[in-house]
Amino acid sequence: MFSFKGNGKEIDTRWREISSTALEFSYLPERAGIYKIKVMWNEREILGSPFHTKITDRSRVSLMDDLTELMDENGHLALVCNQETRLHYDITDAGPGSFNAEVLSPSGKLKVNLRKPDTDQIEVAFIAKEE
Structure with a gap:
């Protein structure tokens, strides 16, 4: 037994x-x-x-920001070109893994900055260059 x-x-x-x-x-x-x-x-x-x-x-990673006002009629984020967009994620219950992010624009990948403003949070920051 x-x-x-x-x-x-x-x-x-x-x-x-x-x-x-x-x-x-x-x-x-x-x-x-x-x-x-x-x-x-x-x-x-x-x-x-x-x-x-x-x-x-990874199912325990959650977006903290309310993006309702940034959504267009198709459910896409309507971003302002040449202005930094910041998305904040709560990783409290996700475990001891690593966080990565990738943002794709119409012409390819954008540079993404990951910041850790708090122990259990990740900020994903990027600048859209085109519509």
């Missing part, structure tokens, strides 16, 4: 036998963060245990 716990409660874990000497375990983390995985055999940790893994969740 196998038992897995996280934060003091039982974790739903799936396992399968790969060979007579190897088992594979998998689980679905409930939230993003850094996880410590302790593997024991005969009440002793195996070589390399505990293992650390970084779990991220």
